[in-house]
Amino acid sequence: MDAARTRGGDGEGGGRPAGGADATMTSTRSAAVPAVAGARPRRRLLWTEESRFAWLSLAPALAFFALFVGFPVTYAFYLSFHEWNLMSPAPEWVGLANYRELVGDATFARSLLQTALFTLGITACLVVLSLATALLLDQKLRHIRFYRTISYLPAVTSVVAIGIVWLWIFDPQFGLMNQALRGLGVEGPRWLADTRLALWCLVITAAWRNVGYFATIFLAGLQSIDSTFYEAARIDGAGAWGCFRRITLPLLRPTTLFVVVVSVILSFQVFALVYVMTSGGPAGATSVVVFYLYQQAFTYFRMGYASAVGYVLFGVIFVLTLIQFRLFGKHVEL
Amino acid sequence: VRRKGRRRLGQGALHALLWLAAAFVLFPFLWIAAAAFKTQIALLSGAVLFTPVLTNFQEVLFSKTSEYLDNFVNSIVVGLGSTAAVLVIGTMGAWSVNRARWPSWAVHGVMAWAIVFHMIPPITMVGAWYVLFRAVGLYNTHLGLILAHLTLNLPMVLWILSAFIREVPVELEEAARIDGASTPVLLWRVIVPVIRPGLLATSLLAFIFSWNEFAVALNLTAKQTATVPVAIAKFAQEFEIQYTQMAASSVLSLLPAFVLLLLGQRHIVRGLTAGAIK
Numbered sequence: 001m002d003a004a005r006t007r008g009g010d011g012e013g014g015g016r017p018a019g020g021a022d023a024t025m026t027s028t029r030s031a032a033v034p035a036v037a038g039a040r041p042r043r044r045l046l047w048t049e050e051s052r053f054a055w056l057s058l059a060p061a062l063a064f065f066a067l068f069v070g071f072p073v074t075y076a077f078y079l080s081f082h083e084w085n086l087m088s089p090a091p092e093w094v095g096l097a098n099y100r101e102l103v104g105d106a107t108f109a110r111s112l113l114q115t116a117l118f119t120l121g122i123t124a125c126l127v128v129l130s131l132a133t134a135l136l137l138d139q140k141l142r143h144i145r146f147y148r149t150i151s152y153l154p155a156v157t158s159v160v161a162i163g164i165v166w167l168w169i170f171d172p173q174f175g176l177m178n179q180a181l182r183g184l185g186v187e188g189p190r191w192l193a194d195t196r197l198a199l200w201c202l203v204i205t206a207a208w209r210n211v212g213y214f215a216t217i218f219l220a221g222l223q224s225i226d227s228t229f230y231e232a233a234r235i236d237g238a239g240a241w242g243c244f245r246r247i248t249l250p251l252l253r254p255t256t257l258f259v260v261v262v263s264v265i266l267s268f269q270v271f272a273l274v275y276v277m278t279s280g281g282p283a284g285a286t287s288v289v290v291f292y293l294y295q296q297a298f299t300y301f302r303m304g305y306a307s308a309v310g311y312v313l314f315g316v317i318f319v320l321t322l323i324q325f326r327l328f329g330k331h332v333e334l
Numbered sequence: 335v336r337r338k339g340r341r342r343l344g345q346g347a348l349h350a351l352l353w354l355a356a357a358f359v360l361f362p363f364l365w366i367a368a369a370a371f372k373t374q375i376a377l378l379s380g381a382v383l384f385t386p387v388l389t390n391f392q393e394v395l396f397s398k399t400s401e402y403l404d405n406f407v408n409s410i411v412v413g414l415g416s417t418a419a420v421l422v423i424g425t426m427g428a429w430s431v432n433r434a435r436w437p438s439w440a441v442h443g444v445m446a447w448a449i450v451f452h453m454i455p456p457i458t459m460v461g462a463w464y465v466l467f468r469a470v471g472l473y474n475t476h477l478g479l480i481l482a483h484l485t486l487n488l489p490m491v492l493w494i495l496s497a498f499i500r501e502v503p504v505e506l507e508e509a510a511r512i513d514g515a516s517t518p519v520l521l522w523r524v525i526v527p528v529i530r531p532g533l534l535a536t537s538l539l540a541f542i543f544s545w546n547e548f549a550v551a552l553n554l555t556a557k558q559t560a561t562v563p564v565a566i567a568k569f570a571q572e573f574e575i576q577y578t579q580m581a582a583s584s585v586l587s588l589l590p591a592f593v594l595l596l597l598g599q600r601h602i603v604r605g606l607t608a609g610a611i612k
Contacts, residue, residue, distance in 0.1 A: 050434070050517055051434065051435070053430075053434075053516075053517035053518065054430050054434030054435070054436070054517075055430075056426075057426035057427065057429060057430040057434075057517075057521070058426070058427050058430035058431065058434070058436075058444075060422075060423045060426065060427065061423050061424070061426070061427030061444075061488060061492065062427075062444075064423065064484065064485055064488055065447065065488075068459075068463070068481065068482070068485040069451065069454075069459065069485060071462060071466065072458070072459035072461070072462030072463060072466075073454065073458075073459065073462075075461075075462040075465070076458055076459070076461065076462055079461070079462075086464075086465075133355065136348065136351060136352060136355065139348055141345065141348060141349065141352070147352050147355075147356055148599075148603075149595065149596065149599050150356045150359055150360065151355070151356075151359060152595060152599065152602075152603070153359060153360075153363070153592065153595065154359060156542050156546075156591040156592070156594070156595045156602075157546070157588050157591055157592075158545065158546035158548070158562070158563045158566075158587055158588070158591070159546065159548060159563075160546075160548050160563040160566050160567050160587075161366075161563070161566060161584040161587050161588055162362075164366075164566065164570055164580060164581075164584050165362045165363075165365065165366045165584065166362065167570070168365075168366070168369070168577075169362060169365070174377070174378055176365060208358075208359075208362070212359070213606070216603055216606055216607065217606070217607065220603075220607040265452055265453055268455075269455045269456075269457075271455075271457060271548075271549050272548040272549060272563070272567075275548070275549075275552075275567065276567050276570060290455050290457055290549075293455070293457055293458070294457055294549075297457075297460075297461055298553060303461055306458075306461065307458065307461065310454075310455060310457070310458030311458075313455055313458070314453060314454055314455070314458070317453045318450070318453050321453065
């Protein structure tokens, strides 16, 4: 996932204003291009030694995009108008039937709703918790580097292993949650086996894993805020809360946009956690879109229908990202 | 530099908060590590105090029926292979995009594509990869998964390395050119040494990603080439779950990422904030 242009340096030093998402990177780009062009007037790419190597060095990357992304994306588009079970010799043309079926598919609608709920829950958790963690990790305290490392541990671990750990934590019999509750004399709920709670258990697990990563992004944003802003505000008599509300929050806007955009993109694609912890259950309560897609493709071998699901999901993510930039990106320098 | 006044008073509270947060992060790891050293009976009885045993690790690593060592080797081969390849392709690509005189629409196109790419769920591409790989005999091979992970990592690598390459002074390249360096020499002798921190960051991130990747590995591998995450997930779906052995294999799967984080944290953080990834 990508593209924070937080050029705050090594996470320690200051730097230029908060590294916002795809927003700031555009500005970095346009700043870089004229610089190069200014140094040497832009000419057309001629077949010189230099330009030949320019082609050659970009060619492998382009070839990979074309072969391993371009082809699958085109092929999935083609398949979405066909019916195919991987075994039969050739896909069979069905026109818009897959998309038409999708519109009336209540299970798909439900999985889309559940994905949206998951995304909403995890994004809200992540913004609040990561910012709080980043503020805490930004303090000048002893051993702060040690805490920063710890905060980052879950983010480098495999979702599968994490899923298994939390599967046990939520186990109704010998899980940590209910053992603790039993210690307090309360019989805990059945967590992942409870249709109302299961999705939120996944949210908790995903939040636990990802807070550290997003806190790192927020921390870089915090550290890129010029300290003279705070000094000036203090001279004007602003308190800690005032500083936070009037300086930190507005200046973190690009970083926050990045966090929200990335979180939404990632959450809409949640799969491994669901696969390991619930397999979509209980009673389909945690079936998210990508899991539904996976089932259609690799359990029922409905490749055409799965491709249609994939295209609709991509469309949803794309539109949501555009909306976020429209809504929250207004004051982000582009 | 913020608010020196109340800081001393607040320091105790902040330390307490940090401790609490750290405990919250560490406890699940400790819990699973403890389970890995327990006998099945000790685990199921919920014993807090127990005599640690190594049998789980022995079973997982050396038992004749266990394929965990193979999975481990598969993960390492795929991780190293895809990381090495993506570094080479990514460095050349990032240099070309940023420093060769491409028209700006082409540059913006490549970079924008690298972002839009992340909105495509990898699993939508898996179907096509599966068909393609079956046709050319790459299904269930290390090379197949290496190519897939390379593809998934390439946009991120292009982004991060672009950030580093843009900071290499153009004058440095020009000086090398005046000295008569050809482009490959320039790339290898001038660019690569200067962006070494970026390369380190990228390689750590790319390896960790590959090590942890699940959805694609699940569908492009079978028994012989299954990676660690795939093996662990399968573990969880067996009829009779060996909880303690599952814990031991999870612990083993976490170790490489932990070690890499501890060794290269500074670089990882720098890579994330310079180009950022998931």
